Amino acid sequence: MAARLKYDEADIIDQLHQQSTCRSAFGRVIEHYSEQLYWHIRRMVIDHDDANDVLQNTFIKAWTNIDNFRGDAKLSTWLYKIAINESITFINKKKVQNNISLDDDDSFLVNSLEADRYFDGDEAQLKLQKAIATLPEKQRLVFNMRYYDEMKYEEMSEILGTSVGALKASYHHALKKIETFFENND
Amino acid sequence: MKKEDSKILEKLGKDAGFKVPDNYFNDFNSKLMESLPEVKLTEEEKPTLWVKVRPFIYMAAMFVGVWLMMNIFSIGNNATSNQREAKNKTSITHKDNNSKEVNDYNNTIMTYEDSVNTNLEKVNPIAK
Numbered sequence: 001m002a003a004r005l006k007y008d009e010a011d012i013i014d015q016l017h018q019q020s021t022c023r024s025a026f027g028r029v030i031e032h033y034s035e036q037l038y039w040h041i042r043r044m045v046i047d048h049d050d051a052n053d054v055l056q057n058t059f060i061k062a063w064t065n066i067d068n069f070r071g072d073a074k075l076s077t078w079l080y081k082i083a084i085n086e087s088i089t090f091i092n093k094k095k096v097q098n099n100i101s102l103d104d105d106d107s108f109l110v111n112s113l114e115a116d117r118y119f120d121g122d123e124a125q126l127k128l129q130k131a132i133a134t135l136p137e138k139q140r141l142v143f144n145m146r147y148y149d150e151m152k153y154e155e156m157s158e159i160l161g162t163s164v165g166a167l168k169a170s171y172h173h174a175l176k177k178i179e180t181f182f183e184n185n186d
Numbered sequence: 187m188k189k190e191d192s193k194i195l196e197k198l199g200k201d202a203g204f205k206v207p208d209n210y211f212n213d214f215n216s217k218l219m220e221s222l223p224e225v226k227l228t229e230e231e232k233p234t235l236w237v238k239v240r241p242f243i244y245m246a247a248m249f250v251g252v253w254l255m256m257n258i259f260s261i262g263n264n265a266t267s268n269q270r271e272a273k274n275k276t277s278i279t280h281k282d283n284n285s286k287e288v289n290d291y292n293n294t295i296m297t298y299e300d301s302v303n304t305n306l307e308k309v310n311p312i313a314k
Contacts, residue, residue, distance in 0.1 A: 019227050026222070030215050038211070042204050052214070059218055067227050121203015128198055148200055179192050 007032050013071040022066060029075065030059055036149070037083050043144045044087040046109040046129070048118040054090050058083045073158065080159045084141060091137075106140065107133045131181035135174050142167055143174040 007028065015025035037058060042051035061082050062069075069078055091109070095102055110133045113119050113126060121129070132140055141160065145151045146167075153164045160167070 017227065022225065022227060023222070027215070027219050030218055034215055034218075035211050038206070038214075039204075043202060048204070048206060055214070056218060056221075060222070063222050063225060066225060118205050118207070119203055120205055121201070124198055125201070125203035128195075129202065147195065148202065175192050175195070179194060182194050 009075055013069075013075065016066055016069070017071075026063055026066065029062075029079075033076065033079055034059070037079060040080070040144065040149060041083055041087050043132075043148060044084075044140070045090055046113060046133075047116060050090065050094075054083070054086050057090075058086045061086065077155070077158050084159070088137065105134050105136065109133055127182065127185065128178070130185075131178045132174075134181060135177055138162075139170050139174040139177070142170040143178075146171050 012025050012028055015021040016029075034055065038051060038055050041054045041058070042048065045051050045054055058079065062079055069075070091106055092102055095104070095108070098108060100108055107130065110126075110130050113129060119126075132143060135143060138160075142156065145156050145159075146153075153167050156162075156167050157164050162170075
């Protein structure tokens with residue numbers, strides 16, 4: 001098995017801007033970020049096949065726009081932004097396909113979760129996913145990034161373009177709503 | 187982070203219950219790499235020598251301008267002071283010349299008087 005090269009972001013960004021090395025450098029970006037982006041997308045779109053499509057779109061979009069990435073922000077911040085936009089676009093498309101208003105929450109995504117072959121969670125885990133799906137989109141994002149990804153508020157602020165204070169408030173509201181959901185669905 | 191989490195979440199933990207097919211990430215990475223389209227990067231234009239040295243030339247020109255202006259002012263001042271000095275010098279020379287002429291005149295008078303006296307002595311020795 002070939003030894004894995006050390007991932008040095010500055011080095012990778014430099015290689016991404018050279019025609020001869022950009023493809024192999026992007027391969028290393030995919031290798032480094034695919035898993036964490038997949039889980040972030042999966043928690044948003046719920047279904048594995050959908051998450052697979054959105055992740056693929058995320059990387060293709062990043063690749064075709066690689067020339068526009070100047071390295072001012074972190075690569076992870078840029079990729080997360082693309083992944084979030086792609087996830088929201090996908091969910092909105094699905095809402096339109098299912099005749100659901102764009103203002104409605106994303107509960108419809110969890111309806112088929114029990115039958116999903118790539119979900120082996122218990123009743124409490126399913127309930128939590130249902131609770132999260134009732135949150136407004138921004139709160140859902142903030143909750144997933146903070147609770148599951150354990151992302152710092154400062155990093156979230158860069159990705160979502162929202163102040164740290166507003167993100168903390170958002171997370172607090174999300175927690176309250178989840179608790180209320182559990183209380184009401186006991 | 188635990189401080190801000192609720193008791194319900196503490197019980198549930200971080201596992202959402204999602205899973206992926208075996209070897210999913212390795213397969214995904216290799217498939218995606220194969221499907222990536224060709225991308226042509228725009229070459230960054232290398233700055234020409236003129237673009238590189240332009241700011242230094244502008245700065246040098248500015249200093250030369252300032253230096254020239256300072257020189258022009260100081261030449262003006264020097265010219266005035268030179269004129270003044272020249273004036274002073276002329277008046278001093280005049281004074282010097284005047285005093286020289288007076289001295290010469292005095293000397294001539296004295297020499298003339300001496301010669302007159304000598305002649306008188308010769309003519310009339312008693313007159314002394």
